[in-house]
Amino acid sequence: MKIIKLFFLLLFFSSKTTAQTNWIMSGTITDSLSGETIIGATVAIKENPIIGTASNDYGFYSLSLLEGSFTIVISAFGYHKEEVSIDFKQDKFLDIQLLPEGKMIGEVEINATRSNDNVTSYEMGVERLDLNQIKKIPVLFGEQDIVKTLQLLPGVKSLGEGNGGLYVRGGDNSQNLILLDEAAVYNVNHLLGFFSTFNSDAIKDVTLYKGTAPSEYGGRISSVLDIKMKEGNNQKFHVGGGIGLIASRLNIEGPIVKDKSSFLISGRRTYADLFLKLSSNDAVKSNKLYFYDLNAKFNYKFNSKNHLYVSGYFGRDVISFADRFGINWGNATGTVRWNHIWGSKLFSNTSLIYSDYDYEVKIMRDVDEFSLNSIIKNWNIKQEFQYFRNDKSTFNFGVNSIYHVITPGQVTTSGDSDIIPIELQDRQALENALYFSNERKIGTRWNMNYGLRLTSFSVLGAGDFYSYTDGEISDTASYKSGEIVKTYVNLEPRFNLSYILNEKSSVKVSYTRNTQNLHLITNSTSSTPTDIWISSSNNVKPEIGDQISAGYFRNFSNDQYQFSTEVYYKAMQNQLDLKNGAEIRANEHIENELLVGKGRAYGLELLLKKKTGKFTGWVGYTLSRTEKQIEGINDGNWYAARQDATHDISLVGIFDITKKWSISATWVFNTGNAVTFPSGKYELNGNVEFYYTERNGYRMPTYHRLDLGATRYLKKSEKFESSLSFSIYNAYGRKNAYTIDFEEDPNDATKTKAVMTYLFTFVPSITYNFKF
Template identity: 40%
Template structure:
């Protein structure tokens, strides 16, 4: 009914209006270009392409138009159009080889002062690959951590803490499917293979109504669609991992594919240095992306994409002893596996030249398993006298099935209307434990299935990006969410609005407000990204999370567009956030009473962000600075007093530089500085009889670790070959070997016999080398 109403309103507005619509694509690969600018030089009207490269421009009185299509890193294409009727025209853009302008992170096809949205960043893939990387492994999340308002959790970690929020408050989408754990290697690398990605967008505030279900941010990632024209490949070989991507047409200009695989070989590298008699430890991760793209007709397109990834850690210790006629053995094995599986099926159709439909069905599953097995025994004079066999298996997962339908409707150049609906079935299993104990001939077995829950989450939304005057532009929307679990229902009506007022051609004032809700929680035991974190739903006892955020700011281009500068201030309130009570952890949540192990509270986050970037010339880069506060309060923790969030960070600075050198050499560097993380430390210790030492703690997170700062450097040289291209890269992580604190413990000092708090640093200076190639 909403669709019919909009069509009627739009039809009444057009009269004899004519429309030019179509797609903007890469001429060499057929890849859709997301966010490309389409502009009529005669009327001054313009728009940008949607997530599938579709655009639509309508004209009322003009009899002709001169339309220019442009995209960063591509040559502009122009086309004269006679408006005797509706016109469908696709623009094919070729990558520029002589373009002097180099777009850096936060590139927007609309100038920063022209777009309505604020707190939104689009990250070019080539820019991402140029940032110096830990151990040479390019990482999407670590690049995002260099932006204002985005913080890393701990040294080297790939977690995201956006504007005072936790990692569970980030909605991470890959081709529309949610990613519940986005990290490998215990949090030090993300699951996203940059070679398989087409577009990355991060939203920190002023959320459009089409996004929902999280409080702090949206990370929307699109995979490449596969080359429609010819077969190509690329890959890289690094110190700890290698990857390979292949793409090409199944049927030229009709169907294409892309597959991408990555695997670390830490286990193989470590194996020669291990003493099997003392024990064996192994770890590896792998991930695999695949996508099929089928152009059914000029108006219909079908996509099928999937991802699977696995981390596997295992250890084994075997020992034997012999004492006279008695012999004994011990075999200890442990394993930790976790991974994501996702599948996304999309169908989009141009219903008419002003209305675009996209329907998406997704499946997402995240699971981790912990296994421990201990066996021991002994014999006397060759006869077994004792045998013990103990095993423990712990597993937990979350699984989603989702169906979503979205419409993009462009009745005229002053309106860009989006509306749609979504339904998701969640299945939670916070934990299941199987325990077996055999002593001699006696056996004990116990299975605790845990509290499996099913919940239904649904939403309907509508938003309009409307130009009210030449100076005032507004994005207004409304989202209605519902959540049903165990006979309980929750509703949330969420208004969203963002506005831009243009003071002159170069400076704009902006403001936004967004109300958000989140019906799932993450029970976390630590801040270092361990996969034992548990996803659980809101219940009758545990309420949903809710937040409101307001932001104001200013944006301007300088020196003819060479520089962009933006300043934003924000204030966010949160309620319904949860943490474990004192002494509780994931091993105590395997029964249906996990709700009694957590405390619910509220939080505040506020601050200011400054961003300056240079976009042209041989030297480019950006400077970002964040001044922020983040606090929490729980009635059952810290005596009910407010305390700093663990990742409350007063000052956060990032400086990123890229420079093009002669003879195909390139230089890149990053320098980051951040106030030390908040920690809880004991103020004194005392003995109580035979019970040992007892710690006396003050307020939670009342102390600070040392400040964090680090310099990374990168040099790369590109060599052209007859068959393609080779890029050799040398990078140095932590170039001046700053001993940044990872955690602190109480122990004996180095230079005295007195006990004191000591810090553990994780990464010294780490050089690395990688070789990438394209063919």
């Protein structure tokens, strides 16, 4: 209770300081061609550039000004600058439209808008992807992929080929809060990680917080990946799409009521399985292997103060072998949002959100016929406010309540199966959060953002809850529906501070604490669709992550080059791992199979970026260490986590040569992942077996790869645009180890040898894209 009082006191105290009598200019900033709202557009005063603000996630801005005549400059990355002269005598409501670059006749598409926001802003450890750039970066099979693009940034890595996971600053894959229009996405992998669930056609904005995320975000300890879907063009109908080697995409958007309402429907499906149909073998013909994604969004602007958004995502993977075995999994999300502007300073957003993830494994062989499924879902209500107090201070505050239901596993059988059906009890939990943050400029040199997030996580009945002593059940407690089994309360401070040395350079520090009450349990080293989520409980404590980071930011050549270096240290408590060989599926005593420990990660990141001009791209380098210490593993000693890679380099270059051609290349290099190899062998039951002495004591071979891409614009007019994209994945055919196995040497049965499996060497692809 004391904490809550303190919280309100802070909020009250901060907003009590007297305001000057200013006039307020506010409104929404949109794209003049599509009507899409623009996030993060800067609104500044030409006469006094220190005064300024930026549009929020819904394009809304509010700026306090003293009486007088000013020229307002509105700019955003990828848009032409707009200037408006205004004589301030009263509050002014002004919606602004910006024209995208490259859309004027005869204009070559070159990002020209430069800014030093990266230097002056309090933000650090934040990466915003330029979606136009994603289209040009070469990828496997030509499938544009935001997750794969994020992996090219310092501090972000994958576990190698075909692993769609995001490992951010040493955190695990499951410790990223991944939001699609505010709805949590539990599994971002298609086809076991070769592709991600995000169809970039439908995506408007991608922001990754590697360090301190604003206090409105919470629930995962590693990072926040906030993805926002496009709203749909409210000016004109457009149909776009692409035909690729393994998948096709189709995207339809347009106005329902011009200027007021629009929709977007975007779909993607792979068709690799269609080739199976060509097989002469009936068994092969009946195999299935595909995935699809469907994104849809609708919005309606009632008036300049009220705006409604409805969006949803549905995606699924299906794999099955003839009539024997099948597995399918997928996410579904739905978000309804209502923006309301109270006066000219207070912006409110109310969201109702649903999301779920489920998987099903089926065995279709008469006596063993059964299916196993598992579901995690949540209903989420969120009320947030943004108070633009003056040009120096903005407050964010809100409440959030999430009801989680986890169905850990159900085994259902049919027919003459000799399996007993199992239905594990659902687990329910209520997660509440109260948060506030204040973004503030102090003088001309200091920018800061500080905030607090108070969370409570209550595990609710109905259900039987077990206690374990020495691996055996020592007590069982039954709770009725709605009864509280256990509540965890945590206070999460967030803090960002930047000190501007000069127009070109700044230093920044930040600190964040995050807690996580949903834990992914996996018994393999890579993520699989059948990993299961469990909640904190009487046995499982919340994971706690603390991260402190510091950085130096410097721009060169009139902001054409942006350089940054950051160092971080992250400490993670209550990290979970499984006992060796534990059964995770449909196991009601899964909590008895857990091992608990801690983790730590630290590193240095360097990034040099060129965002504007004909040639764009970046060079990133990360030096890092990620370790775990878990009772029961490696004799309780610290060991390198699998995602630990000492050196990691990425190079990305895109060159827009002419109006017709653009070429690109990426090169990645990293130390091999930490891995466990045998340090001896022995004989058992007549077979040679391996003896392991140290967890993750070895390294996979160094990984490096060059990908090349080229885009040829075939036609570009008001009515029709089309292009062909070519790419070559792993252009110099590096044989990167996917797995390493140990086996008897076929040439000498008394010896044992190591054999590595590698996947893609030199994979060309071609994609045709169109829009009309």
